[in-house]
Amino acid sequence: MRSSEGFTGSVWLRPPRAQTGQPALSREQIVRAAMELLDAEGPSGLSMRRLGTKLGSGATSLYWHVANKDELLELAVDEVLGEIYVPEPGDTTWRVGASISANGMRAALLRHPWVIGLLGLHPTLGPNAMRLGERLVALFTAAGFTGMPLSHATALLNSHAIGSATSEAAVRSALKRTGKTWEEVAQDVEPYLERLAPDNPNYEKWRQETGPMRKDPDQVLDETYAFGLERLLDGLEMWLRDDGAPAADGDIGDRRG
Amino acid sequence: MRSSEGFTGSVWLRPPRAQTGQPALSREQIVRAAMELLDAEGPSGLSMRRLGTKLGSGATSLYWHVANKDELLELAVDEVLGEIYVPEPGDTTWRVGASISANGMRAALLRHPWVIGLLGLHPTLGPNAMRLGERLVALFTAAGFTGMPLSHATALLNSHAIGSATSEAAVRSALKRTGKTWEEVAQDVEPYLERLAPDNPNYEKWRQETGPMRKDPDQVLDETYAFGLERLLDGLEMWLRDDGAPAADGDIGDRRG
DNA sequence: AAAGGGTCTCGCACACTGTTCGAGCCGACT
DNA sequence: AGTCGGCTCGAACAGTGTGCGAGACCCTTT
Incomplete structure (x- = not known):
């Protein structure tokens, strides 16, 4: 049997083994x-x-x-994925529910960073992935989403969690691997950045103006994630209010700029 | 020499080798x-x-x-990362520029899906990654972003591209690996979904109402990505208009819900 | 009581992996 | 002519995922 000769051979679609002997x-x-x-x-x-x-x-x-x-x-x-908690629609605001879900996903991915490198290989349709989908659909349905936009909205939430976790895992793993502090790493990279400075005038200017990192990386990464999440939820809320009801099914208004 | 004994030993920070012999x-x-x-x-x-x-x-x-x-x-x-094109600030609207950047990133990741599994391992600070950062800073500075929020905004854009590409790569690789069409895969998964249906009432209901996938997966994935991008840009634009100028430096107004 | 058959464990073997080491080549400079 | 540094490479080591077939165990049927 080839390692994966089709969806029919996937773990999830295959009936479980019978079991009578001594398991051990x-x-x-x-x-x-x-x-x-x-x-x-x-x-x-x-x-x-x-x-x-x-x-x-x-x-x-x-x-x-x-x-x-x-x-x-x-x-x-x-x-x-089974570790991720998604609130029931009635428990909180839709917005808070979505935040909790995304936070949970991000936390799970950061707790088990090896997952991140595996997400792109196969679509996960295990029972926990399904349960996650189910709960998100419930949450977003209650919020007023329907049809394809509902699926798009949940996908956006997941994408943010996955994308953020990916970037975060990269820096976290570097810090852990080298055992250095944030400041030490910054010092190591400094001469490299200065060598490249002539090619990166805008970045350099931003770096000068923003000044050295005063906060620890945990806080910065948290803020980066949270900022993105709020913007994204703002966008979804706005769409729900403006375009949600009228343009229920037709083409999505992208490429509008 | 250990495989990676610190940032000082990273490829990027190490001076290049001298070269005199016959390279070959x-x-x-x-x-x-x-x-x-x-x-x-x-x-x-x-x-x-x-x-x-x-x-x-x-x-x-x-x-x-x-x-x-x-x-x-x-x-x-x-x-x-060097394949990604980021427009100059003057070339287009900020919004279109950001779209082009994200589209380019997504496209590059889908052209080389193996990258996706590597992004979470090390922070990439190669010359092309730096150039990417530089161009994005230029673009977002021109749009009116400054300080940490600028960094957060670019991170959000990248997260969306990475997260979307991850999910997309998963289904694309499954389709390619099995060689089946979208409809065939749907048929394979159908009995599994029906078996789980009692546990996933909301998902099932959504699935029934939305009906079978009429469009091919390419189009659906494109739309999912594009929808998310627009919502996210809406959110950024809104933030820029409302909170951008007044709360220039202080804490970010997250967790507001 | 004996035989059969399914469930489950496991040692061996194969082809293959990343990487180290040290020997050697070759062109250039002294 | 001699030495040196850049560069190539074969042999070898420890470790990998996995197929195969022999067996051990227990339940069921005769």
Whole structure:
């Protein structure tokens, strides 16, 4: 069986295995252990052999419960999505609900940064991903969205969480890997920036005017994310008010500039 | 030398190698060839040995020009960022300029989907990434942004491009991998969705009301991206008009809901 | 009680990976 | 003529994902 010979062969669409013997090893257990390895040491920390010994069993035993390393990773990704909480429509404002959802997604991705590199490989349609979709649809329906724009709006929210988390994970991993502080890194990069300064006049000017980073990177990254989220929610709210009802179905008014 | 013992050891901060002998192999050539392999066969298609034979040289010769496979990938990522065009401030409206930039970023990421999985690993500060930053600063400065909000605004634009491209790449890669059409995939997934239907009432209802996908996935993905971009630009424009001038420096007015 | 069959574990083996090391080549400068 | 630095490369090492087939265990049927 080829590693992925179609959607029909995907983990999610395949019926689960029957189970009568002595398990000693279960899919959930394997996935959980894999996540622990990934959280602790990143993508390179997970190998089938290491996972096997961590579970006290042979490496190839895993292949009874999981077709593939790829499939194992898919399962792990869905597991992470299961950590995200999306409020019920009645619990709060739509806007706050959307914020909580996006915050949760961002937090989950930053808690398990290895997920970020996997999101672009397969569409995740595991049960937790579906539940996430369900809850978001509920939230945005209650807010007044319908049809394709509803799907577009939830996609926008997710995109922001994913995109932000990607950028954040990059700098966070650099800080962690080097073990340096924000100031030390800034000092290291300084001469490089100065060498490039003649080519980047606008950036340099902005950098001079804004001055050195006074806040720690956590706070800056939080603010960057939060600022974007507010702008995006403003945009959605505005669309809901202005164009939502009248132009219910027709073409979207993009490329208007 | 450890693979990455700090920012000081990063490719970008290290002075380039002196060069007098007979090159026969150059860093640019290597990076270009690596990109070709990656574009053609994805991340698993690139191995140092294959890259070596593609260039007609021994695999280990590459290690003279490049410290690492990781470093090679960093160089390739920056190369991709070099394909993105950002208009000059005077060329168009700010809004159109931002759209063009984001469109370019999204297109570049979809042309080279392997980049997506690498963006979260290291912050890219190669020359092309810097140039990108420079141009965006120019564009957003001309639009009236200053200080931290300027940085937040550009980050938002990039996040949208990255996040959208991630989601898109997932479905595009699935379609390509399985070789199936959109309708065939939908048919494959159908029974799974119906099995989960009782748990996802809102999603199901939305699905029923919206009806089957009439358009091809390219168009749907384009629309999703474009819708999000417009909402986001609306939000930025609104902020620029309302809060931009008065609250120039202080805390950002987030968490307002 | 015996036989059969499914579930599950696992050692071996294969092809392949990234990377180190040290030997050697070749052109240029002294 | 000799040395030196840039550059190439083959051999080797430790480690990877995974296919295969032998077996162990337990439940069911005869």
